[in-house]
Amino acid sequence: MFFTKDHEWIKVDGDVATVGISAYAAEQLGDVVFVEVPDLGKVLTVGDSLAVVESVKAASDVYAPVAGEVIEANGDLAAAPETVNADPEGAGWFAKLKITDPGQIEGLMDRTAYDAFLASL
Amino acid sequence: MSMNSVGRPTRPTLVATLPGAIPATLGGGRGLLQDEALIFEREGWDSSGVDLPEPSQDASDLGDMVRRAPIGLPGLSEPEAMRHYVRLSQKNHAIDLALYPLGSCTMKHNPRLNEKMARLPGFADVHPLQPQSSVQGALELMDQLAHWLMTLTGMSAVAMSPKAGAHGELCGLLAIRAAHEARGDARKRVLVPTSAHGTNPATAAFVGYEVEEIAQTADGRVDIADLAAKLGPDVAAIMVTNPNTCGLFERDVIQIAELVHAAGAYFYCDGANFNAIVGRVRPGDLGVDAMHINLHKTFSTPHGGGGPGSGPVVLSAALAPFAPTPFVVKRGEAYELVEYREGEAVQAFGRLCAFHGQMGMYVRALSYMLSHGADGLKQVAEDAVLNANYIKARLSGVMSAAFEGPCMHEALFDDHWLEGTGITTLDFAKAMIDEGFHPMTMYFPLVVHGAMLIEPTETESKAELDRFCDVLLLLAEAAKAGDVERFKGAPFHAPLRRLDETLAARRPRLRWRPELSTDVAAE
Numbered sequence: 076m077f078f079t080k081d082h083e084w085i086k087v088d089g090d091v092a093t094v095g096i097s098a099y100a101a102e103q104l105g106d107v108v109f110v111e112v113p114d115l116g117k118v119l120t121v122g123d124s125l126a127v128v129e130s131v132k133a134a135s136d137v138y139a140p141v142a143g144e145v146i147e148a149n150g151d152l153a154a155a156p157e158t159v160n161a162d163p164e165g166a167g168w169f170a171k172l173k174i175t176d177p178g179q180i181e182g183l184m185d186r187t188a189y190d191a192f193l194a195s196l
Numbered sequence: 197m198s199m200n201s202v203g204r205p206t207r208p209t210l211v212a213t214l215p216g217a218i219p220a221t222l223g224g225g226r227g228l229l230q231d232e233a234l235i236f237e238r239e240g241w242d243s244s245g246v247d248l249p250e251p252s253q254d255a256s257d258l259g260d261m262v263r264r265a266p267i268g269l270p271g272l273s274e275p276e277a278m279r280h281y282v283r284l285s286q287k288n289h290a291i292d293l294a295l296y297p298l299g300s301c302t303m304k305h306n307p308r309l310n311e312k313m314a315r316l317p318g319f320a321d322v323h324p325l326q327p328q329s330s331v332q333g334a335l336e337l338m339d340q341l342a343h344w345l346m347t348l349t350g351m352s353a354v355a356m357s358p359k360a361g362a363h364g365e366l367c368g369l370l371a372i373r374a375a376h377e378a379r380g381d382a383r384k385r386v387l388v389p390t391s392a393h394g395t396n397p398a399t400a401a402f403v404g405y406e407v408e409e410i411a412q413t414a415d416g417r418v419d420i421a422d423l424a425a426k427l428g429p430d431v432a433a434i435m436v437t438n439p440n441t442c443g444l445f446e447r448d449v450i451q452i453a454e455l456v457h458a459a460g461a462y463f464y465c466d467g468a469n470f471n472a473i474v475g476r477v478r479p480g481d482l483g484v485d486a487m488h489i490n491l492h493k494t495f496s497t498p499h500g501g502g503g504p505g506s507g508p509v510v511l512s513a514a515l516a517p518f519a520p521t522p523f524v525v526k527r528g529e530a531y532e533l534v535e536y537r538e539g540e541a542v543q544a545f546g547r548l549c550a551f552h553g554q555m556g557m558y559v560r561a562l563s564y565m566l567s568h569g570a571d572g573l574k575q576v577a578e579d580a581v582l583n584a585n586y587i588k589a590r591l592s593g594v595m596s597a598a599f600e601g602p603c604m605h606e607a608l609f610d611d612h613w614l615e616g617t618g619i620t621t622l623d624f625a626k627a628m629i630d631e632g633f634h635p636m637t638m639y640f641p642l643v644v645h646g647a648m649l650i651e652p653t654e655t656e657s658k659a660e661l662d663r664f665c666d667v668l669l670l671l672a673e674a675a676k677a678g679d680v681e682r683f684k685g686a687p688f689h690a691p692l693r694r695l696d697e698t699l700a701a702r703r704p705r706l707r708w709r710p711e712l713s714t715d716v717a718a719e
Contacts, residue, residue, distance in 0.1 A: 156702060
């Protein structure tokens with residue numbers, strides 16, 4: 076699992092990447108009340124808005140950590156946005172992307188580097 | 197104890213003591229405050245405040261369209277209707293009851309003179325489709341207000357019709373888009389700092405622009421280096437609030453304007469905080485091309501609870517030709533509304549609303565301006581800034597200010613000082629309700645952790661500011677002393693206790709339906 080400075084996580088399996096927000100991000104947002112996941116087939120470049128997550132405190136964009144095409148979106152979140160708080164780095168995933176450039180993963184943080192980044196905030 | 201001149205106490209003496217726990221009332225009322233059901237949930241729908249004659253039995257022209265079932269509206273007598281709404285109003289907070297310190301909302305006192313003027317029949321009873329010859333006074337008032345808005349901002353034109361701040365943003369960006377398109381240079385992006393009002397990026401996206409965020413410096417201002425890096429030939433505009441939502445003046449505003457103009461873009465300023473600089477700074481002198489003015493904030497017209505607002509937009513010489521219709525012009529001795537895209541309105545991007553804007557707000561705003569005068573308006577800004585800094589200075593010893601140094605019209609604190617107490621910004625705000633004070637703006641701006649944004653406005657006296665600060669300091673001490681219960685369960689003294697805001701947001705019930713009433717009760 077890799078992380079961005081904007082607190083997205085990405086898990087890669089072959090050329091498919093699952094994307095969500097980190098436990099830290101979910102905790103900072105507070106109770107999530109609404110999630111908008113992307114349409115299937117949407118083609119994203121790095122930094123494009125992949126999803127919108129809204130909590131009692133704020134609405135935030137979730138950015139694509141790598142480029143790719145949306146091949147699956149977590150439709151369960153519409154009815155159960157609380158999953159993002161309950162299991163942010165598991166069942167609370169947002170979308171799966173077919174990656175176009177696996178090399179883009181290289182620039183992201185691993186768990187140790189992300190923990191160090193959080194400690195520096 | 198205070199005594200009057202004959203030696204009697206000036207405060208009442210209680211003759212009974214409280215039992216250990218206060219018993220719930222038997223019928224639902226609380227201390228002369230009635231429990232009030234929704235108007236649809238009242239018993240008996242058959243009364244009415246007016247006696248209407250039975251309709252004649254003539255054949256209806258509606259044919260199949262004629263209504264066969266009752267419309268399903270409750271019927272109330274006049275006293276029932278009065279009581280229903282007055283009881284609801286008692287559950288609400290109002291600036292006429294106490295300080296209303298919502299940051300960036302500018303909940304200031306609305307002078308009663310404004311209300312008296314707004315109720316003059318020549319202003320209150322006009323109809324927007326009346327012949328212009330019969331509303332010359334109203335048009336003259338609009339023209340005068342427009343004149344003073346341009347004078348106070350140092351700008352060339354003003355679009356009066358926008359009905360709120362965000363509507364004004366829409367107007368400004370439509371003028372900017374029209375100006376770019378008029379010279380065949382349609383652009384794609386709008387830059388917005390991270391501390392912006394949420395309406396800024398929303399407006400830009402609504403107009404069809406891509407929104408890009410500009411970073412903030414450690415001292416809460418626009419990061420000039422980041423701005424310079426993101427400017428380019430496809431940037432249409434920047435949207436900056438000044439003073440910004442951290443309550444800070446953008447010191448580099450002139451440099452921002454120069455960079456933006458050098459890139460061929462326009463400078464939109466969110467004028468929601470104009471009350472902090474009115475009479476002292478003219479945005480036109482800072483290089484601003486378009487700015488909305490919330491009449492309902494800076495010029496005191498009442499707001500909250502959904503309006504009506506009024507957000508005229510002042511425009512620079514570059515954008516003036518693109519101002520929307522209608523606008524008032526004076527020809528000879530007569531005032532005239534220019535309604536169509538011809539003559540001097542030929543480049544107008546169109547119109548924003550059916551008619552001319554919020555007449556009642558115009559009357560109140562002009563009344564406020566003229567009764568204050570130039571020196572009074574300058575003092576408004578000075579006192580607003582002084583009051584906010586007084587609060588910041590008094591609370592900074594216990595609560596943690598988000599940024600060092602003096603602020604403008606609002607004081608911003610973060611939740612650093614609550615660390616380790618188990619109490620959150622939300623808990624602290626709820627406890628303020630128990631103490632009789634409406635909470636400040638919470639969790640905004642987003643760039644500050646657990647933000648608490650306090651805007652006292654200039655209309656609060658030192659005594660009132662002290663009462664507010666005294667209570668906040670007592671609460672802060674209680675929080676630090678571990679009195680967690682006081683906060684976690686608050687409010688204890690409000691008509692309803694802590695509500696489940698998460699459930700309300702996840703499963704909003706926006707409409708009453710008869711079939712729902714039973715399952716609502718069951719939940």
